[in-house]
Amino acid sequence: MPTSSQQMSMEFLVRVERSNGSRPAGCGSALDQLYWELCDIWGIVVQAAAALGFVSCVALATVLLLWMACTSRRCGRPVGTVALLLFLLGTAGMFALPFSFVISLSPQTCPVRVFLFGVLFCIVFSALLARGLALMDVGLVRGWREAGVAVTLTLVQVIISVEWLLVVLIRDERTCEFSQAEFAMLQIYVMVLLAAALATALRFLCDAYITYSYSYTGRQTHRHTKLQAALLVLTLLLSVCIWIVWITLLIYGNHAMGHSPDWDDPVISIALTANGWVLLLGHGFTQVHFMCQCEARTKDPPLHFTGWTSPGKTPAAVTEETKTGRDNGGFQMDTDERRGKDMESPGIIMTEISTEKDYSIPRPTTTNINKPYDEYYIHRV
Template structure:
């Protein structure tokens, strides 16, 4: 009889599954499929869309990296990629607040809530610091220094939550899934007090973004404005959920609204990070460096690397050659103009041997005149002898035929 009653109670329990959930689903997952409690299904759908959007934006960010021409923006890609990863984790954490409370879900809520938010806020703090230093000194820290700074700020919260997790889980090992343990028995005020460091980072985000609003360059001014708006909306969301989680739900008389309050806060804050920071930063990646001034004639300024290649590939201009014939009898009145295009060294080759080219020098003219005279005398005398030059008179002209010896 006892076994029959126990079987009947279990059968009644399985037949009382909410609308939209199957009989084989555990009761801790009813909020994911219960159509009578719309908040669970709606938040689940919004979180799933956020997971897909974060992954797509991460792929777009990595694919746009080779096309970034501004080195300053290229150094911020690492921080933006980290924010996308942490935002993806926030969308996944939303499911831990939708399902029922048990040891694993309670530990994930307590540990990942501060870790994921501190990761996003640490990157925003370092980006705001970079903008402030860029305005003051004209250049900001290197990207690896910003990554180390964000990593240091994030590790503080990781150490704090790891210490809490070790103390609670080790002291109270997880038992049956449906029985809450010590990790689920934490009070709402204690949960909020454990996030003080995250609140300090949130305040730092707002303060770091204020100086960049007076930046002389428009694009850095817009970056600071988006960071400031993201910090202010995050601050407003945190104030709203803390008031409802600690005080409002008790006054209304619905303590069961604690989990929906945290789930809505996490998913809405994650979408704020996407819409107000990540998407605008990805759109700004293709902008040019504002420090590079455009010329007045509208010509495009190429980077230094392209100038080097242009110098190498540019045809060398031929040296200006003044062609003068070193001849006392001849001189050129005007030097030829330099060619506008590179001239081939074989352009003047006509197939003749260089020694056969006629060179009108003075000695050649004299020899030509003597040869002509000798040919004329060959017909008159048996032999022709070389003429003797009058060296004393300094004349270089050939003698007449009458002075030739017989």
């Protein structure tokens, strides 16, 4: 019976040297065997999707930086932009990481896989957790502290990954040998952050649908709040589904189907790319769109209530058509020189009421005017 260390050594050698002797179409004869999967169909698809996602993250971050530079001169730096930049940074790293899994496992790619996988996911899920707490108006994550909370939560995974990597690299003088179950165990803290972010988003979604804002822009703001809460929950739910699928396949599914060494790297690469696109579409683009809309609403002029609060005063911005009574100018009083004259208004004729006519409202009277309660007192017991 081989020991666990021997099994891990055999699995590592199989993953590094696996090949059925056939070179994928498109790979040159001089290309090393470690890079054969770059020419495979799944490798090409993953590379194309990951490259497009990386470029999208970089472009979105550039647009956000330019927008921050323009808006910070007038009204200060918008709240949440630093945390959003941190989120885009982590998402861009997730799109770059699949290239280390498309290339076969080697002493060079192993440290990158072990360290960056958990750290990048921790950056993203910490930013989503901090965003959910900020939307719930928790004092701990207001302003700059939102990005500070995300960075603090990420440092925990950095310490865990560094310690685990050092143990793996120097354990029994073997170069980066580990099982897939050990790799999944390394992500326990990331899964805890994902669960906490989902619970916070669900709580925010419930609060968004039972509260209402009474400001003059409250209806539109509340609609955006509900949409933002729904998108945050949907993004995290899809991320949970992706994590359940790739962990199940990595630990049990591939081995049960007889494809354990060959399908491990494609499963992780596809999971990284798919989760990156879910995060980018569900939170990256939409969050930048919400911020731009909020900035546009702050440029709208405030409502003018001069005609409502002071009927005797005519606002300076009221036009001549409003003064003639053609439109409702806040129930403004007519001037003395126009009394007795018809107001020239299309469809509305305003004239002074004649004093010779009786406009009083008739009231009901009783037949017994002098003593109306005599009949009541006669029949009194």
